[in-house]
Amino acid sequence: MASAQQTDDAASDKHTWKDEIRDLMRGVAGAAIIGVPLVYTMEMWQVATTFNATEILLLLCFGFAVCVGYNLFSGFRKGNGLVEAIQDALEAIAIGVVLSAVLMALLGAIDLSTPLSDAMSRIAVEAIPLAIGASVANTQFDGGQQDRESSDEEKPGAQEAENRHKTLHEIGIAAAGSLVFAASIAPTEEVALVAQRLSPLGLIAIAAFSLGLSYGMIFVADFTGSENRQKDSGILQSPVGETVLAYAVALAVSLVAVCFFHGVEITASPFTVVALTVSLGLPAAIGGAAGRLIV
Incomplete structure (x- = not known):
């Protein structure tokens, strides 16, 4: 024995x-x-x-x-x-x-x-x-896994409403974290400098890296119990769906910050707007993931 x-x-x-x-x-x-x-x-x-x-x-x-x-x-x-x-x-x-x-x-x-x-x-x-x-x-x-598990046990019913609540909660937390990171970097000239240097391939590379890093921080690092996240049903509650949604939120926050701090006008080149947004979207995506880890 x-x-x-x-x-x-x-x-x-x-x-x-x-x-x-x-x-x-x-x-x-x-x-x-x-x-x-x-x-x-x-x-x-x-x-x-x-x-x-x-x-x-x-x-x-x-x-x-x-x-x-x-x-x-x-x-x-x-x-x-x-x-x-x-x-x-x-x-x-x-x-x-x-x-x-x-x-x-x-x-x-x-x-x-x-x-x-x-x-x-x-x-x-x-x-x-x-x-x-x-x-x-x-x-x-490293924390929060036990809280998530106990929360799941306390609310076994109303799965659809619970998933909808979780999705809205994730959007709010991702937006808050993205805003904290983006707001500290958006006013700087580095964002415009990086955007000027980016080619279309560079934009794709940054977007792919942002998505991969965000996914890894939540579902690979497993700070707060990614297994419980993966048990949730619904497209937006799946690992890929949640990651894409959070990145979309980060890009939306970045676009608002870029327009506010860099005075982007309607007549601006679409590529310039996209480049500014994606370049700021990297730290915003990290902030969104950090917010979802902490809360």
Whole structure:
């Protein structure tokens, strides 16, 4: 009997590939929520090119030390030993570097014409807040699953009305989160600068990345019990339907913010309006996902 208990414990402690993907996605989610507003800061792009290799290395070491310190108490994985903290910090830095490179490329801050030293400097500098965001992910957003489960048990009937209520609730939360993120970035000239650099293919890439990241933050990172979300019936309550709806809300919020802060007129080029909206739609989508995680 003791042997069977040990076998069950070993099975429960086994870290599967699904768990690994979930943990990494949690890190990406935290990095996006904490660091993306700084990615839309031109001063960060410019100051990065003034640093030499030694200064960049020192900044990365500082970021690594902060991540280790935080991971000793909590991180995007379970466990708080020194070895685990160092491992998590290394992975947080890696997440920060990869996500920074992807975002810099999507926003046009780096391209094939950018000098290699400038590109690496920008990626490294932007990676630091992203890495710290990856480290704080678990404590800030890991919760709410039990509340959702208990809520579902308390309201077994009126499924159609409940689904409609959930849909309206998700729309409201997504709009609020999108507005918080979009309003902090919309007034800046970076939005217009990014929009000017975007090609039609670039627009599609940003839209696809926004959808994928939003889906991953809610249904892959599994901070708040995505299994309960997936049990709900209805097109808009499915993972894909909910993600598309939330992104549509983010784009609507972005369009309003663009018209308000950038004075877009009716005579403006449709492509310009779409480019401004989609470029602001990325942080808005992240804000919408963050709102749905927190509430």
